[in-house]
Amino acid sequence: MHEPKNILITGAAGFIASHVTTKLINKYPSYKIVALDKLDYCSTFRNLKSCSSSPNFKFIKGDIASADIVNHVLIEEKIDTIMHFAAQTHVDNSFGNSMEFTYNNIYGTHVLLEACRVIDCVKRFIHVSTDEVYGETDLEDDIGNHEASQLLPTNPYSATKAGAEMLVMAYHRSYGLPVITTRGNNVYGPNQYPEKLVPKFILLAMKGEKLPIHGDGSNVRSYLHCGDVAEAFDVILHRGEIGQIYNIGTKKERSVLDVAEDICKLFKLNPKDVIEFVQDRPFNDKRYFLDDQKLKQLGWEERIPWEEGLKRTIEWYQKNPDWWGDVSPALNPHPHFSAINLSDEAQWSFQYGYSRLARSYTEVGRSNSGFKFLIYGRTGWIGGLLGKLCDEERIDWEYGRGRLQDRKSLEEDIRRVKPTHVLSAAGVTGRPNVDWCESHKVETIRTNVVGTLTLADVCKEQNLYMMNFATGCIFEYDKEHPLGSGIGFKEEDKPNFIGSFYSKTKAMVISINFFLILFVLYCSITILSLI
Numbered sequence: 302m303h304e305p306k307n308i309l310i311t312g313a314a315g316f317i318a319s320h321v322t323t324k325l326i327n328k329y330p331s332y333k334i335v336a337l338d339k340l341d342y343c344s345t346f347r348n349l350k351s352c353s354s355s356p357n358f359k360f361i362k363g364d365i366a367s368a369d370i371v372n373h374v375l376i377e378e379k380i381d382t383i384m385h386f387a388a389q390t391h392v393d394n395s396f397g398n399s400m401e402f403t404y405n406n407i408y409g410t411h412v413l414l415e416a417c418r419v420i421d422c423v424k425r426f427i428h429v430s431t432d433e434v435y436g437e438t439d440l441e442d443d444i445g446n447h448e449a450s451q452l453l454p455t456n457p458y459s460a461t462k463a464g465a466e467m468l469v470m471a472y473h474r475s476y477g478l479p480v481i482t483t484r485g486n487n488v489y490g491p492n493q494y495p496e497k498l499v500p501k502f503i504l505l506a507m508k509g510e511k512l513p514i515h516g517d518g519s520n521v522r523s524y525l526h527c528g529d530v531a532e533a534f535d536v537i538l539h540r541g542e543i544g545q546i547y548n549i550g551t552k553k554e555r556s557v558l559d560v561a562e563d564i565c566k567l568f569k570l571n572p573k574d575v576i577e578f579v580q581d582r583p584f585n586d587k588r589y590f591l592d593d594q595k596l597k598q599l600g601w602e603e604r605i606p607w608e609e610g611l612k613r614t615i616e617w618y619q620k621n622p623d624w625w626g627d628v629s630p631a632l633n634p635h636p637h638f639s640a641i642n643l644s645d646e647a648q649w650s651f652q653y654g655y656s657r658l659a660r661s662y663t664e665v666g667r668s669n670s671g672f673k674f675l676i677y678g679r680t681g682w683i684g685g686l687l688g689k690l691c692d693e694e695r696i697d698w699e700y701g702r703g704r705l706q707d708r709k710s711l712e713e714d715i716r717r718v719k720p721t722h723v724l725s726a727a728g729v730t731g732r733p734n735v736d737w738c739e740s741h742k743v744e745t746i747r748t749n750v751v752g753t754l755t756l757a758d759v760c761k762e763q764n765l766y767m768m769n770f771a772t773g774c775i776f777e778y779d780k781e782h783p784l785g786s787g788i789g790f791k792e793e794d795k796p797n798f799i800g801s802f803y804s805k806t807k808a809m810v811i812s813i814n815f816f817l818i819l820f821v822l823y824c825s826i827t828i829l830s831l832i
């Protein structure tokens with residue numbers, strides 16, 4: 302029997318993990334629970350609000366893909382147990398946006414595993430996977446997938462979950478990491494973001510709108526109430542065996558059409574009036590059927606019948622209609638990108654650079670503050686984001702048309718735009734990555750050094766404020782700032798990383814004050830002529 306002391310729960314502000322966190326906090330006051338979540342569009346701190354007054358609870362907003370954050374948390378919080386729920390989870394989104402699924406679900410899991418390997422503090426790593434990794438089950442089969450069945454994922458979401466599982470298994474075999482994997486059926490209940498079927502239909506029914514069914518609605522799913530699932534994780538946490546995989550399943554299945562009809566019944570609606578059939582997903586698995594015996598042998602069983610669970614869930618959404626704010630985009634039949642909660646878009650786009658994809662591209666912002674910003678870096682994601690932020694803040698702005706290294710074109714921009722401030726997010730970062738700069742030194746130094754300093758000089762001459770968006774890639778860990786220590790570099794610290802040509806050019810600009818600009822410009826141009 303495992304007795305955890307300090308548990309890290311990733312994705313804790315999401316649906317399932319928030320129920321698990323709340324259960325553990327209430328049931329085991331001696332455990333310290335550290336909840337890590339990047340608070341993505343589908344999660345909210347409200348899901349954890351009931352935990353926040355507990356002395357054994359700590360919330361950290363952070364990304365599992367950041368090795369620094371993960372290392373810091375594991376060391377500082379003396380973590381001995383990880384329950385890893387964090388993931389991109391919505392299959393519909395994965396058809397349009399699959400790279401984010403690879404990044405969060407595979408790379409993020411890899412970062413966690415690697416941190417566990419290096420720090421060597423974890424006694425139990427529970428990796429939360431899904432029934433979807435098995436791929437679809439034939440409708441005629443009466444034997445469910447057992448834990449040793451082949452993995453045959455069919456959509457990008459399930460493929461990334463299967464990929465993450467492979468890494469988990471490899472870290473167990475190669476490094477002896479004490480892992481347990483779970484593969485669960487569909488879960489429903491309070492706190493779930495309404496892009497998923499059950500809460501989506503409930504909210505639509507509450508608004509008196511149509512319930513859209515993908516295809517003919519014959520696809521079958523097995524639904525477990527989140528209370529039963531939280532109980533299953535309690536059992537696995539304490540009694541699960543290292544190296545084992547556990548299905549968390551139910552034999553009771555319902556087609557999507559059944560779910561819609563059950564919801565209609567509880568809302569006293571006529572299904573014929575309310576249900577509408579819409580285009581199917583690119584690929585929609587018919588059924589996920591699990592063999593649930595192994596977990597039952599550990600002592601778990603499903604207690605909340607579908608009818609009772611659905612009734613309770615409807616009551617919760619009726620009591621909390623605004624829990625998720627404006628979710629109308631998520632209620633579309635095929636939400637994809639539009640599922641992004643627009644009020645969080647700035648944060649979302651800041652992390653992922655989606656703003657230019659998710660919105661129509663605005664070149665010129667119009668509003669009436671006292672400022673006018675001239676922005677360089679139109680094609681980069683920071684440049685794109687700056688325009689969007691100015692729109693939100695109602696600041697007049699325009700993109701510069703000139704090239705940074707061409708002084709005349711910059712002067713022309715300033716004459717035309719008459720800015721109060723100049724913001725430069727322009728620079729060569731390399732495509733596909735900074736390695737490109739090694740073989741393109743001329744282009745890199747021309748923009749990053751000559752260009753930035755030319756712009757600075759023009760702004761100085763015209764008495765204009767200039768803000769340059771530089772980079773943190775000019776620092777590397779050293780004795781005073783060791784990896785995992787949480788001690789970061791300060792703004793005034795001298796750049797100490799010149800391991801790539803890109804960082805060299807960025808460090809050059811940072812190190813230079815305006816009195817040296819002309820001299821450096823002269824040197825840079827001389828260097829250019831020599832390379």
Ligand SMILES: NC(=O)c1ccc[n+]([C@@H]2O[C@H](COP(=O)([O-])OP(=O)(O)OC[C@H]3O[C@@H](n4cnc5c(N)ncnc54)[C@H](O)[C@@H]3O)[C@@H](O)[C@H]2O)c1
Pocket residue numbers: 311312313314315316317318337338339340341342343344345363364365366385386387388389390391405409429430431432462484485486487488489493494
């Ligand atoms: N919901 C289901 O029916 C179901 C069924 C089986 C398995 N699962 C698995 O259970 C887990 C939880 O699912 P859910 O339905 O609660 O999902 P959810 O989408 O409600 O929550 C996922 C949480 O992970 C967080 N997150 C995502 N990427 C992150 C990152 N890089 N760093 C930090 N936090 C990040 C999100 O902010 C969110 O709070 C997932 O791993 C999912 O694959 C879900």
